[in-house]
Amino acid sequence: MTGNSETDISGPTSAGGEPDEFQLEFGDLPALLRAWRAEAGERLGRAKALPQKEVAHRMGVSERWYRALESGAQVPLTADTLTSLADALDLGPDERTALYWYRRTEVSDEEHPHGDDGRMTRLKQFVDAQSNFPAYLIDHAWNVIACNELMVQWFPWVREPRANLMRWVLQNPESREQIVDWHRQASLYLAQLRFALFRYPEDATLQALLESALNDSDCRELWDAGPRIIAFRQGGRFHLSLPHVSQTELVVTAQVLLPAYRPGARFVALMPA
Structure with missing residues (x-):
């Protein structure tokens, strides 16, 4: 949900309202977000990390929502939210890949569990x-x-x-x-x-x-x-x-x-x- 609510921690929903929310479960995500804020501040020539409030503003979410995400709370996320987060932190391609990976469906050999068919x-x-x-x-x-x-x-x-x-x-x-x-x-x-x-x-x-x-x-x-x-x-x-x-x-x-x-x-x- 976008807006300035300080009580709601739900994230933005995708256009059309399709049910594509999921939970990131990577234990290192909060630490990475803090480090990426610091790097974003450095790239902008500041003496300190990009404030949480500014990241939230760039994303179009409440500061409370972003604080919850960075604290490791189970915050619902969508593909659009991840894109907004990556843009707000000015992430490079590898960092973006790490964020997006959880949504990717990999091809598997489930039809051949006991062999790879050569x-x-x-x-x-x-x-x-x-x-x-x-x-x-x-x-x-x-x-x-x-x-x-x-x-x-x-x-x-x-x-x-x-x-x-x-x-x-x-x-x-x-x-x-x-x-x-x-x-x-x-x-x-x-x-x-x-x-x-x-x-x-x-x-x-x-x-x-x-x-x-x-x-x-x-x-x-x-x-x-x-x-x-x-x-x-x-x-x-x-x-x-x-x-x-x-x-x-x-x-x-x-x-x-x-x-x-x-x-x-x-x-x-x-x-x-």
């Missing part, structure tokens, strides 16, 4: 067939599902049991030698991990990845620096030092594809920049 086999064959650049397939928690021979040559660890890209980047000392700008890349990986936890808040593997990472002082400092969120690193640029592959520094970009019928999975090719 789909995963064909995906693995597709990965293996790439011969011009390293390529790999990971699941929503960065577990390596498949990789081609060039990826193995560049990064032999991918063939280890339970190989996990996020764990290697954040916790393996080897990654700090091979990723030239490790601190920057680690910060970006942590931003992706934050998005994954926003999307899968109950996932035990993701929670374990974060818990292990935060035991490292460098990762803890990067995590505490701010609640940055990155959804997918399409075109992410990497500088690599791999003496067993090249005597000169390698610069590649990550080209990311999202396979159909495999929610959360990502096909990644490391192509020359």
Whole structure:
């Protein structure tokens, strides 16, 4: 409901009044909203965060409604409300994706609960067939599902049991030698991990990845620096030092594809920049 009521905390309804309200259940949303208000204030050249009252005014809702949302109350939201919220906070594409994700319906294999009808086999064959650049397939928690021979040559660890890209980047000392700008890349990986936890808040593997990472002082400092969120690193640029592959520094970009019928999975090719 729009207006200036200080007693009503219901959100705006969509045009036409269709029943599309839902509840956001992400535990980190209040903290993110506070951080995004601070960033919005900084972008506007102010010495403090954008006030709750101003965010509410920009959205066309009561200040009471916005305070309830930021306090973690179960406030009903619509797609239009999320758009207004994203606009009011001047969010970038990744932050908007995090807000909108809860409304998205993913394609699933519910018709094939006991098998993928050969789909995963064909995906693995597709990965293996790439011969011009390293390529790999990971699941929503960065577990390596498949990789081609060039990826193995560049990064032999991918063939280890339970190989996990996020764990290697954040916790393996080897990654700090091979990723030239490790601190920057680690910060970006942590931003992706934050998005994954926003999307899968109950996932035990993701929670374990974060818990292990935060035991490292460098990762803890990067995590505490701010609640940055990155959804997918399409075109992410990497500088690599791999003496067993090249005597000169390698610069590649990550080209990311999202396979159909495999929610959360990502096909990644490391192509020359």
